[in-house]
Amino acid sequence: MKIPKVTGKLREVTAEYARDPSMIVDRSYRAISQSDGTYNDLSSSTKSDVMESIRFSATLWFNSMLTGQSPTDEDMEIFRNLGRRRVHQGVDLASLLRAYRVGSKELWNAYLELASKQQDVQSELLFTVSPYLLDHFDEMAQSIAIAYMEEQHGQSRWKDALRYELCNLIFSPAGEIDEFNRVSEAIGIDPxxxxxxxxxxxxxxxxxxxxxxxxxxxxxxxxxxxxxxxxxxxxxxxxxxxxxxxxxxxxxxxxxxxxxxxxxxxxxxxxxxxxxxxxxxxxxxxxxxxxxxxxxxxxxxxxxxxxxxxxxxxxxxxDIALNEGARRSDNVLRYLESLIERLSHEPDLLRTLECYLDQFQKRKQTADILGIHPNTLNYRLERIQEITGGSIQDPAWLAKLHVAIRLRKGSL
Incomplete structure (x- = not known):
């Protein structure tokens, strides 16, 4: 790529910008913030880093115009690191490239404002500088995008490995709390x-x-x-x-x-x-x-x-916590089974109790569903009380019967 070496008034202005790029940096950051709200929500330290990145990028351009040479390998590595840092600062690739494009446009606008007042500057910008301009910013944008994606891929693989480790810790019988906390915090999860x-x-x-x-x-x-x-x-x-x-x-x-x-x-x-x-x-x-x-x-x-x-x-x-809690204790399970063990020999009583509980102890509704006379229902409920030794007026007793029936249904 042939790099032009600016002359005359254009060289003077470029050298001045290189010594103090503050004006270029400020107008570029304002334009970037207006074009992408991402940059308004950054932390103060990240905003300062973005400003320094604009300064460094602009300085690379100025130096190329003054020396007629490409940025050095060391300079390019610093430039690529700008892209890598954006991954960890939560700036997506689209926002990064948009910021670079908008910042480059503002730098060029600053030159055009100068050219509007200087005829000789117009010719040099148009015929000498502009052909290189597109190549320079295209190559730099590609370089920073590649660095960003490589860093993003590396971070993704690293986080995937940590998430795999975290899942192993979760399902490990040892349950190592210190390691669990360490890996969680490394991923960015509050343990x-x-x-x-x-x-x-x-x-x-x-x-x-x-x-x-x-x-x-x-x-x-x-x-x-x-x-x-x-x-x-x-x-x-x-x-x-x-x-x-x-x-x-x-x-x-x-x-x-x-x-x-x-x-x-x-x-x-x-x-x-x-x-x-x-x-x-x-x-x-x-x-x-x-x-x-x-x-x-x-x-x-x-x-x-x-x-x-x-x-x-x-x-x-x-919804099944009581049932499952009972299953985990052999004594509790045997106790609940014994509550309805004798009822199981009289299917009508067991069916009546199940329907009565399902209908929230509403006798008329229960009798209608079973297709029996209310007096028959009353008789069956009394028999259930005699057999189980409890009272259907006692909510705690009904709760036990309810769990016992659900456990029995689940085992059938």
């Missing part, structure tokens, strides 16, 4: 915030195997938008054939409030995302054991829900 696992049964993703991760990234983007969280706050994994997302809770939320909010989010997701067939919602968990426990709960809710044949698409562990 002190509890999370809820959402487990999705998914339709087959109709794409090439090499594109599946990209499709999952697309689905994850939908989840982050609907949950109103940043992409870095959401963690996903494939577990036992289900797609798992750990969604952060609101700090200070109660378990009840969190369960309700996650249920609403899960409902919207299965109604919106075609790839989602059914979803199981775990309960709030903190730390590696909490995250793992929430996944087990979400998957269990799905499994129980699939067996009940209701055709629902949302299954919450909180």
């Amino acid at each position: 002190t915030i509890a999370r809820v696992a959402l487990a999705f049964d998914t339709n087959a993703i109709d794409t090439m195997p090499s594109r599946i991760e990209a499709e999952l990234d697309r689905v994850q983007l939908v989840v982050t938008r609907m949950a109103k969280i940043s992409g870095s706050d959401l963690v996903r994994v494939m577990y036992r054939g289900r797609l798992i997302f750990w969604v952060p809770c609101i700090r200070g939320d109660s378990l009840l409030a969190s369960d309700r909010r996650m249920g609403e989010l899960a409902t919207r997701l299965v109604e919106t995302v075609p790839e989602f067939k059914r979803v199981g919602v775990g309960m709030m968990g903190l730390g590696p054991s909490g995250w793992s426990g929430s996944v087990d709960e979400a998957v269990k809710a799905l499994e129980v829900g699939e067996r009940d044949g209701s055709g629902n698409r949302l299954y919450r562990y909180s």
